[in-house]
Amino acid sequence: xxxxxxxxxxxxxxxxxxxxxxxxxxxxxxxxxxxxxxxxxxxxxxxxxxxxxxxxxxxxxxxxxxxxxxxxxxxxxxxxxxxxxxxxxxxxxxxxxxxxxxxxxxxxxxxxxxxxxxxxxxxxxxxxxxxxxxxxxxxxxxxxxxxxxxxxxxxxxxxxxxxxxxxxxxxxxxxxxxxxxxxxxxxxxxxxxxxxxxxxxxxxxxxxxxxxxxxxxxxxxxxxxxxxxxxxxxxxxxxxxxxxxxxxxxxxxxxxxxxxxxxxxxxxxxxxxxxxxxxxxxxxxxxxxxxxxxxxxxxxxxxxxxxxxxxxxxxxxxxxxxxxxxxxxxxxxxxxxxxxxxxxxxxxxxxxxxxxxxxxxxxxxxxxxxxxxxxxxxxxxxxxxxxxxxxxxxxxxxxxxxxxxxxxxxxxxxxxxxxxxxxxxxxxxxxxxxxxxxxxxxxxxxxxxxxxxxxxxxxxxxxxxxxxxxxxxxxxxxxxxxxxxxxxxxxxxxxxxxxxxxxxxxxxxxxxxxxxxxxxxxxxxxxxxxxxxxxxxxxxxxxxxxxxxxxxxxxxxxxxxxxxxxxxxxxxxxxxxxxxxxxxxxxxxxxxxxxxxxxxxxxxxxxxxxxxxxxxxxxxxxxxxxxxxxxxxxxxxxxxxxxxxxxxxxxxxxxxxxxxxxxxxxxxxxxxxxxxxxxxxxxxxxxxxxxxxxxxxxxxxxxxxxxxxxxxxxxxx
Numbered sequence: 001x002x003x004x005x006x007x008x009x010x011x012x013x014x015x016x017x018x019x020x021x022x023x024x025x026x027x028x029x030x031x032x033x034x035x036x037x038x039x040x041x042x043x044x045x046x047x048x049x050x051x052x053x054x055x056x057x058x059x060x061x062x063x064x065x066x067x068x069x070x071x072x073x074x075x076x077x078x079x080x081x082x083x084x085x086x087x088x089x090x091x092x093x094x095x096x097x098x099x100x101x102x103x104x105x106x107x108x109x110x111x112x113x114x115x116x117x118x119x120x121x122x123x124x125x126x127x128x129x130x131x132x133x134x135x136x137x138x139x140x141x142x143x144x145x146x147x148x149x150x151x152x153x154x155x156x157x158x159x160x161x162x163x164x165x166x167x168x169x170x171x172x173x174x175x176x177x178x179x180x181x182x183x184x185x186x187x188x189x190x191x192x193x194x195x196x197x198x199x200x201x202x203x204x205x206x207x208x209x210x211x212x213x214x215x216x217x218x219x220x221x222x223x224x225x226x227x228x229x230x231x232x233x234x235x236x237x238x239x240x241x242x243x244x245x246x247x248x249x250x251x252x253x254x255x256x257x258x259x260x261x262x263x264x265x266x267x268x269x270x271x272x273x274x275x276x277x278x279x280x281x282x283x284x285x286x287x288x289x290x291x292x293x294x295x296x297x298x299x300x301x302x303x304x305x306x307x308x309x310x311x312x313x314x315x316x317x318x319x320x321x322x323x324x325x326x327x328x329x330x331x332x333x334x335x336x337x338x339x340x341x342x343x344x345x346x347x348x349x350x351x352x353x354x355x356x357x358x359x360x361x362x363x364x365x366x367x368x369x370x371x372x373x374x375x376x377x378x379x380x381x382x383x384x385x386x387x388x389x390x391x392x393x394x395x396x397x398x399x400x401x402x403x404x405x406x407x408x409x410x411x412x413x414x415x416x417x418x419x420x421x422x423x424x425x426x427x428x429x430x431x432x433x434x435x436x437x438x439x440x441x442x443x444x445x446x447x448x449x450x451x452x453x454x455x456x457x458x459x460x461x462x463x464x465x466x467x468x469x470x471x472x473x474x475x476x477x478x479x480x481x482x483x484x485x486x487x488x489x490x491x492x493x494x495x496x497x498x499x500x501x502x503x504x505x506x507x508x509x510x511x512x513x514x515x516x517x518x519x520x521x522x523x524x525x526x527x528x529x530x531x532x533x534x535x536x537x538x539x540x541x542x543x544x545x546x547x548x549x550x551x552x553x554x555x556x557x558x559x560x561x562x563x564x565x566x567x568x569x570x571x572x573x574x575x576x577x578x579x580x581x582x583x584x585x586x587x588x589x590x591x592x593x594x595x596x597x598x599x600x601x602x603x604x605x606x607x608x609x610x611x612x613x614x615x616x617x618x619x620x621x622x623x624x625x626x627x628x629x630x631x632x633x634x635x636x637x638x639x640x641x642x643x644x645x646x647x648x649x650x651x652x653x654x655x656x657x658x659x660x661x662x663x664x665x666x667x668x669x670x671x672x673x674x675x676x677x678x679x680x681x682x683x684x685x686x687x688x689x690x691x692x693x694x695x696x697x698x699x700x701x702x703x704x705x706x707x708x709x710x711x712x713x714x715x716x717x
Contacts, residue, residue, distance in 0.1 A: 012294040012297070016287075016293060016294045019183075019229065019289060022170075026168045026169075026171050028216055028217070029171060029320055030321065033320070033323060034165060037131040037133050037164035038131065039052075039053075040328055041131035041164070041327070043327050043331055044070055044130055048064075050335060051064045051335075059339065063342045066338055076456075078129070081122075081129075084460070086467045088106070088471035088528055089527050089528070090105040090106055090109070090471070090475065091525055092523070093523035097523050097524050100518070101518050104491065104501045104518045104520075107491025108482070108491050109474055110492040111492045115156065120137075120159040120160075121136060124163065124463075128310040128311065128462075128463070129326055130327050131325045131327065132312050132323035132325040133163050133167070133323050134466075135166075135307060136160055136307075137308070138157060138306040138470070138473055138477060139155070140154070152487060154481075154489075155477050160186065164323075166186055166187045167186050167187075169184045178305070178307075178309055179469060179472070183231070183232060183233045183305075184231075185230065185231050185232075186229070186307060191226075192225070192226065195228075199228075220290060221290075221291055230286060231286070232284060232300065232306070234282050235283045235284075235285065236280040239257045240256070241279045242254070242258060243275040244271040244272060244274060245274050247270070248270055283299070283303070284299070284302070284304065284305055285299055301476075302476030302478075304477075306473055308466055308473065310462065310466040312326070312458070312459055313325065337416065354403065354404050357402055362384045370382065384399070464528045468528045471528070475524060475526060478520045480521075482520050485504030486503065488500045489503065502518060503519070505518050541567075542571050545564045545568035545571070546564070548560070549564035562591070563591055566587060566591070566593055569584045
């Protein structure tokens with residue numbers, strides 16, 4: 001039954017009231033935490049933010065220097081992530097999935113991710129690592145908006161800036177990646193001019209027609225800014241799940257809410273309903289709203305909220321989610337360090353050198369000029385008049401006093417050292433490992449780097465949870481959007497190469513049965529891989545393999561030594577060694593050190609087939625001999641025909657034998673008979689010779705196949 005206009009308005013009013021109430025509830029609980037996250041990001045990004053709030057009032061008339069010791073380590077965390085990207089990998093979850101479709105999902109994900117995905121994830125990691133919270137969204141949109149005939153859609157990645165002020169999830173969700181959240185709100189501040197231009201005709205109320213906010217609640221509008229909210233709500237609807245089987249083809253399939261016609265067709269084809277039960281199917285709807293009304297609504301493909309949140313460090317204390325990043329614990333020692341350095345600068349600037357104090361009578365014009373120029377012209381001596389008694393006797397020589405150079409308080413010097421040490425201890429700075437003493441072993445350096453990685457690994461691990469959640473959400477959207485059988489879509493392989501895959505492509509399974517692949521609503525799980533961020537892991541592997549090779553060589557095990565060397569070389573990095581590493585990999589495959597991929601297996605099979613089809617040198621020699629014999633037969637036949645023609649030309653059929661002409665004719669006939677006999681004998685030999693040669697060739701080919709013990713054959717060595 002179609003929804004009437006009045007019913008729709010009532011439904012949207014209830015949804016709006018529910019969204020505003022939820023926004024007020026989560027904002028009141030989390031506003032202090034979110035303010036801390038914003039202050040943390042400002043602390044390391046904005047000049048002067050390290051002296052903000054009540055801290056600056058104590059130093060109102062003093063120098064305020066910023067010697068940022070947190071920025072360097074924060075940038076190292078950014079670099080570690082960019083040098084160790086976290087990738088998504090889809091794998092079949094049960095027998096209903098296949099490896100080819102999983103690889104197709106990987107390629108499509110990389111293709112969708114290529115446009116703006118890296119920018120979205122980098123922004124989220126930077127904001128979350130510094131302040132505690134980062135986020136990005138997945139959005140379906142038309143593949144080519146300029147083509148009116150192209151209705152295909154693809155999934156786009158978009159960054160969400162200032163996520164700690166804009167993204168709010170259901171506070172009842174228990175998981176860090178918010179996979180169990182029932183709702184989410186994403187706020188976007190819009191100026192008055194942009195609001196009137198964008199939503200004119202869509203929103204019922206004007207910019208000024210807003211309620212008066214009272215109490216502790218979220219303010220949706222101020223004098224010149226409006227917040228537009230994206231309210232995502234998950235509705236669990238009931239659905240019927242059918243499990244069908246086919247006794248002939250021994251196959252099973254699952255359908256959710258199929259129509260009656262489809263069930264009838266399947267039953268007519270021999271399918272039998274084995275199980276039927278009621279399940280809860282999540283349905284996500286996005287509502288665009290303001291503090292006054294709902295502007296628009298649209299369904300979201302897939303069963304998940306398309307907002308991905310990254311929380312660097314998370315704790316739930318007193319039922320409130322606490323989020324923090326790298327900067328939080330470094331703020332106090334950094335502020336103390338800035339204050340102490342500023343104090344030293346003020347002391348040094350106020351009285352940099354010791355200065356004498358004279359009575360005005362001791363310094364006249366010329367003497368005063370010499371003292372003023374003393375540091376510039378470097379006079380060898382200075383002049384000053386003596387103070388005299390009333391009777392003219394000298395009462396005092398030299399200055400009457402001096403302004404001494406300032407002394408740095410011992411407490412200040414000690415506090416500077418303590419503050420610097422506190423920053424290193426609290427933030428896990430890597431400055432100390434960068435200063436390696438001479439003659440330090442590689443194992444010791446590796447141990448130090450591992451400890452540094454362990455202190456910062458929490459950020460990569462938390463981000464890996466967010467990236468995995470992104471893969472799950474993308475998979476759900478792809479299963480709902482990429483359903484047009486026969487549609488060709490661009491994909492990207494692991495090496496960056498581009499290819500096209502076809503949705504619903506017919507395929508032959510491993511058991512030789514026919515089926516369909518590249519149907520993305522099947523059971524595929526998403527996994528990610530992340531390890532210690534230092535490059536020393538690969539270097540450690542190379543050193544370990546070379547050590548094993550040396551030990552094996554001393555023990556006389558040449559095969560183990562060679563295998564360890566091949567493994568070490570395969571882990572090395574360098575410019576211009578790609579071809580060499582491919583050659584090393586082929587040798588490692590031949591030795592059984594590594595297992596070949598499906599593509600390499602196919603290539604080896606093609607090489608073996610080509611080697612089997614190519615004739616050996618013995619076969620080529622036999623074929624050449626047979627060809628020469630056949631050419632000799634053809635030549636003798638041609639000679640016979642020529643002699644017959646010559647005989648007829650000399651005497652003709654009526655020539656007399658006892659005449660010169662007749663004798664010549666008889667001799668010619670005799671030569672013809674001899675030539676014919678020789679030709680027939682040669683023909684018989686030629687007929688037998690290929691058979692002998694073929695037998696020799698077959699024997700040679702059989703021996704060559706027996707000698708090929710490896711799939712690549714001895715010729716590959």
